[in-house]
Amino acid sequence: MEIVVNGAPRTVSAGATLLELLNSWSLDPRAVVVEHNRKIVRRPSLGDVRVEPGDKIELVQFVGGG
Amino acid sequence: MDIPFVVGGQTFRSRLMIGTGKYRDNETMVRAIEATGADVVTVAVRRVDLDRTAGGSILKYLDPKRFFLLANTAGCYTADEAVRYARLAREAGFNDFVKLEVIGDQETLLPDVAGLLEAARTLVAEGFKVLAYTNEDLITALRLEEAGCAAVMPLASPIGSGLGLLNPASVRTIKRRLKVPVIVDAGVGTASDACVTMEQGVDGILMNTAVAAARDPVQMGHAMRLAVEAGRAAYLAGRMPKREVAVPSSPTEGMLD
Numbered sequence: 032m033e034i035v036v037n038g039a040p041r042t043v044s045a046g047a048t049l050l051e052l053l054n055s056w057s058l059d060p061r062a063v064v065v066e067h068n069r070k071i072v073r074r075p076s077l078g079d080v081r082v083e084p085g086d087k088i089e090l091v092q093f094v095g096g097g
Numbered sequence: 098m099d100i101p102f103v104v105g106g107q108t109f110r111s112r113l114m115i116g117t118g119k120y121r122d123n124e125t126m127v128r129a130i131e132a133t134g135a136d137v138v139t140v141a142v143r144r145v146d147l148d149r150t151a152g153g154s155i156l157k158y159l160d161p162k163r164f165f166l167l168a169n170t171a172g173c174y175t176a177d178e179a180v181r182y183a184r185l186a187r188e189a190g191f192n193d194f195v196k197l198e199v200i201g202d203q204e205t206l207l208p209d210v211a212g213l214l215e216a217a218r219t220l221v222a223e224g225f226k227v228l229a230y231t232n233e234d235l236i237t238a239l240r241l242e243e244a245g246c247a248a249v250m251p252l253a254s255p256i257g258s259g260l261g262l263l264n265p266a267s268v269r270t271i272k273r274r275l276k277v278p279v280i281v282d283a284g285v286g287t288a289s290d291a292c293v294t295m296e297q298g299v300d301g302i303l304m305n306t307a308v309a310a311a312r313d314p315v316q317m318g319h320a321m322r323l324a325v326e327a328g329r330a331a332y333l334a335g336r337m338p339k340r341e342v343a344v345p346s347s348p349t350e351g352m353l354d
Contacts, residue, residue, distance in 0.1 A: 037144040037147065056147055064185045064186075066185065071184060071185065071188050074190075090144065091142050091145060092142075092145050093154055093156060093168065093186075094155050095117040095119070095140065095141065095155050096140055096141025096143075096169055096171050096305075097119070097139055097141075097305030097306065
């Protein structure tokens with residue numbers, strides 16, 4: 032199924048949890064913050080939230096800035 | 098000798114806060130930051146690059162146990178956007194401080210003070226310690242303090258301009274009238290700018306480009322450390338009055354015939 036991750040369409044396995052998606056992209060859940068359809072998902076809940084087709088996911092991290 | 102530098106209940110060793118953007122490489126960044134002696138470093142919140150073509154998280158290079166990570170809302174043009182970025186930053190789990198920027202204009206990067214106040218009120222109500230990047234307008238600074246900001250951060254001159262402290266009198270007025278710390282943010286270009294800024298009596302300075310864009314960022318980091326310490330010490334010492342005429346430093350008595 033297709034979802035939108037950081038503004039770009041991406042195909043993921045149906046019924047995957049956010050934690051499974053992070054693992055599939057080799058992202059350490061401790062190093063990113065996840066927004067699911069404009070709502071922040073706290074780390075302990077990442078394994079509980081399943082994505083639906085068309086969901087919008089934002090994955091952010093700290094980068095250099097002033 | 099000096100009073101402690103306390104912002105939002107947190108005591109910091111250095112009055113110099115340093116940005117982590119625009120360094121030519123991460124090794125230079127780390128060495129330059131070490132040279133500044135800063136314990137507060139600012140970071141930005143941006144999308145992860147799933148294709149791994151961009152740099153990745155800055156936490157690979159900066160130990161969060163060693164540095165206090167102050168997330169900013171740089172690049173945000175509305176209060177809603179800035180609030181969204183601040184919430185994401187807090188969720189990273191390090192602290193509830195945010196350097197709040199709501200930018201009003203792309204060319205000057207000057208703050209949108211209406212949006213800034215709106216975002217500050219929202220974030221303070223959510224328990225954030227807000228350090229608000231603003232211009233040198235006293236009334237805005239007073240309103241930000243009333244809104245509950247932990248610190249007010251007037252600019253020396255526009256972000257990344259390196260023009261130095263353009264409006265010392267206004268910055269002094271803000272410092273005199275506010276109870277919360279006043280930290281000058283943006284516009285410092287070289288060590289003398291940092292020194293003059295600290296001589297106004299402000300509590301601290303935040304800078305990025307002046308160090309990152311120097312030919313030798315490590316050397317400039319060291320210079321900035323000395324300049325901030327010198328400016329603070331000179332402020333505490335209290336400068337001599339200025340006079341339009343000369344006053345001899347050596348005795349006028351005892352001269353030969």
